[in-house]
Amino acid sequence: MYFGLLFHRIFLLSAGNIDNTFSIDPELGSISVSKPLDLQPQDQFHLTVKATDQGFPQRSDLCSIHISIRISEQTPPTFPSDEYLTEVSELAALGTPVVTVSASSPAAMHYGIESGNSNGTFYINPYTGLISTQKRLDFENSESYKLKVTASTSAGASSRTVVHIYVVDENDNAPVFQQGEYLGQISESAHVNSMVMGERNTPLVVQASDADRDSNSLLTYHILEPEALKVFKIDSSMGTISLISPVDFEAKAEYHFTVQVKDSGEPSLYAAEPAKVTVRVLDLNDCPPQFSTPVYEPSIIFPAVRDTEVVRVMAHDADSAVSYTISQGNLHNAFSIHPNTGIITVNNVSEFRPFYQLIVKASDGLYKDSAAIKVNVTNITASDLEFEQKVYSASVTENLKTVKTLAALKVTGCFFNEPLSYSIINPMGRFAVSQTSGVLETTGIPFDREEQDVYDVVVKVEDMRSPPRTATTQVKVFIDDVNDNSPQFLNLPFSMMISEDSEPGDVLYQATAIDRDLGENGSIMYSLEEDYDLFRIDPDVGDVSLKRPLDFEALNKYVLTVFAIDEGEPSHSTMAQLSVQVRNRTNPVFQTLLYPLKVPENVPPFTTILHVQARNPEGYRLVYNLEEENTSKDFHIDFKTGVLTFTNPLDYESETMHLLTVRATDAVTGAFSEASIEIEVEDVNDNAPVFSKPSYSVNIAEGLPINTSVIQVSASDRDSVKLKYPLERWQGY
Structure with missing residues (x-):
């Protein structure tokens, strides 16, 4: 106005x-x-x-x-607060009221949730503003919700407020072990309160997790078995296991028990299944070996037979493997002893004596024990008990892996069905005899004829009389050959040069091969894969000869593939190449077709390594060059003199062999000849060794035997040298 x-x-x-x-x-x-x-x-x-x-x-x-004042229909509703804060338990039932929001407005209005209601977890009454749950809550999935709530009038006016709903954690998750089984170890020398160790020499920790929070996820561990509680204890909060009483490997080498875990919620929840724990006791070498008897008195018959089993000594060690040696009395190495089994056998029958007293030692690396072995050599008393044959013969095929009967040994001079006892004096692990019937068999261990083709087996028989009568016989077992070896060439591959004037029938070369088998299995036949209708090879002796005159203009180089085939069933073969180069009357002639060289890798570049020379029958000047295109960057040959040098340093680690082809060409007629150069690069120690790791660490138990392996370090060297590992410095603590 x-x-x-x-x-x-x-x-x-x-x-x-x-x-x-x-x-x-x-x-x-x-x-x-x-x-x-x-x-x-x-x-x-x-x-x-x-x-x-x-x-x-x-x-x-x-x-x-x-x-x-007249209220307008465009006036928005009014919330008493810009935000609401409230809590609700994750165990709340569906439909549980959470909070009521209210706004003032002269006009009718309705409520809605604009955003933040993921998965439709909450519902708001559009008329009263009451927010309630309509889906299950899970604190572990979502700890809080931020709802944006609107109040709107029918005219379209609206206001907003924010509702913060915090989910209260409840103890609804049981603990879960990270592993179902745990494996630890502890030395029998460990002191009380020592921790049980796990992988990588770190303390063994039994671990579980709980998806809840705070006190609901606070875990407590305990061992279930009362017997295990006498030896071990577990830290209730950390899950580490330690020793409360000494352990002894010889008394018990392994402990098995279970660990359970519970949370600190109300009420407490336990893991569905307890964890299984295995603790292995590490052996300490605290027990010396001890022979079962201090004196052994075996006897063997004369004449002594090589590989005869004399006696088996045995020492017991509760915690370590035992190694056996003969320390005294073994003149001329008459006997040998297996270091692991303790079996003593006859080794050398020359200058064999009627009596031996050996001293055998058993060692576990730290402790030792000894025993005396008194070996008596006795003659067999002559009697009418004897084998039907003094010598038997039998055979077995090499490589056979099944048991085969070799002979049925019979004796005379005994009553019908009189009990007899058969044994093998030198079984060598390959032969066995039936104790009552005298049937001699193999044990199924395959033979190799190329290694040994005959075995002399001595079998003894005794009756049950007092004193017993004894007889022996020899069985010669021959190993039959099998075609299990291929022929091998002795002088191929080879390169050669022949004159075009060579006449038909001239022997150019003799290929020679050998076969380690016998008879037809080792008999070799020679053949050519391709003879160019020009060459032939004698199938029996391997002579390569001409069938007709050579034509230099047609072809001047041939590569013959020579086959050597044995006559076994099935046959075996091998092949190799013979290179034949035809020389024209006017072709230059090299001193040799192959120049083999050995050059150290540290020779300076541009050093002369070879002087190639060829003679020209025509008398004209020769020009030398290398045929390979990619050799010019590494090698150079003087085209006038044939002096070969290398332009780049040689490196054994990159390439150990270089193959070159040198050509000598008549400068006037263009006639040429070729020769091969093989350059073998010799390794020089120009690389330092490198360890696989810059440092190593290891923990060892006290009291380990001498020579016990502690750790293996490894290094590599690009040179072809054998590495040695001297201990340069030792720092003790």
Whole structure:
């Protein structure tokens, strides 16, 4: 409203302007709203306006103005707070009320969740604003929700507030072991309170996890078996296992028990299955070996037979493997002893004596024990008990892996069905005899004729009389050959040069091969894969000869593939190449067709390594060159003199052999010849060894036997040298 006056006036609101809701223009008298009216509690205002002129004396007048507030339909609802905070248990049932939001509005309104309601976990009543659960809560999946809630009127006016819902963790998850089984170890020398160790020499830790939080996930471990609790204890919070009483490998080498875990929630939950724990006791060499008897008194018959089993000595060691040696009395190495089994056998029958006293030692690397072996050599007393034959013969095929009967040995000079006992004096692990029937068999271990082709087996028989009568016989077992070896060439591959003047029938070369088998299995036949209708080979002796005159103009180089085939069933063969180069009358002639060289890799570049020379029958100048295209960067040959040098350093580690072809060409006629150069690069120790690791660490138990392996270090060297590992410095603690 406006108050137009003839004279200049000043207007002001003198009363009724609560909270300065309105303002007035002092010159125009225009009243306007200065604050939102929807925030005001009253719906009517009674204002008093005072108008004052600028005359003298000043004159003023008052005017009352009544303003009524009418609510607009566009006014949005009003929330009493910008955000709500609340909690709800993760075990809350579906439909559990969480919080009620309310807004004020003169018009009808409805509520909705605008965002933050992942998977539709919550529901809001559109009329009352009550938020409740409509899906199961899980603290482990989602710890809190931030819902943006709207209140809207039918006219489209709306307001928003934020509701923070925090899910309260409940003890709804049982602990779960990270492994179902745990394996640890501890030395029998470990002191009380020593920890059981696991992989990589770190303490063994039985671990479990719990998806809950705080006290609900605080875990406590305990051992279930009372017997195990006498030896071990477990840290209730960490899960480490330690020793509470000494252990002894010889008494018990391994312990098995179970560990259970529970959380600290209310009520406590346990793992579905306890964890299985195995603790192995590491043996300490604290027990010396001990022979079963201090003196052994075996006897063997004369004449002594090589490989005869004399006696088997045995020493018991509760915690270590035992190694046997003969330390004294073994003149001329008459006997040998197997270091692991303790079996003593006859080794050398020359200068054999009638009596030996051996001292055998058993050692576990730290402790030793000894025993005396008194070997008596006795002659067989002549009697009418004897084998039907003094010598039997039998045969067996080499490589046979099944048992084969060799002979049925019969004796005379005994009653019908009189009990007899048969034994083999030198079985060598390959032969066995039936103790009652005298049937001699192999044991199924395959023979190799090329290694040994005949075995002399001595069989003894005894009766049950007192004193017993004894007889022996010899069985010569021959090993039959099998075609299990292929022929091998002795002088191929080979390169040669022949003149074009060679005549038919001339023997150019003799190929020679051998076969380790016998008879037809070792008989070799020679043949050519391709003879070019020009060459032939004698199938029996391997002579390569001409069938007809050579034609240099047609072809001047031939590569013959020579086959050597044995006559066994099935046959075996091998092949190799013979290179034949035909030389024309006018062709240059090299000193040799093959120049083999050995050059150290550290020879300086441009050093002369070969002087190739060829003779030209025509007398013209020769030009030398290397045929291979890619050799020019590494090698150079002087085209006038034939001096060969190398331009780049040689490196054995990159390439050990270089093959070159040198050609000598007549500068006038163009006739040429070729020769091969084989350059073998010799290794020089120009690379230092490199360890696979810069440092090694290992923990060992005290009391280990001497020579016990502790750790293996490895290094590599690009040179072809054998590495040695001296211990340069030892630092003890």
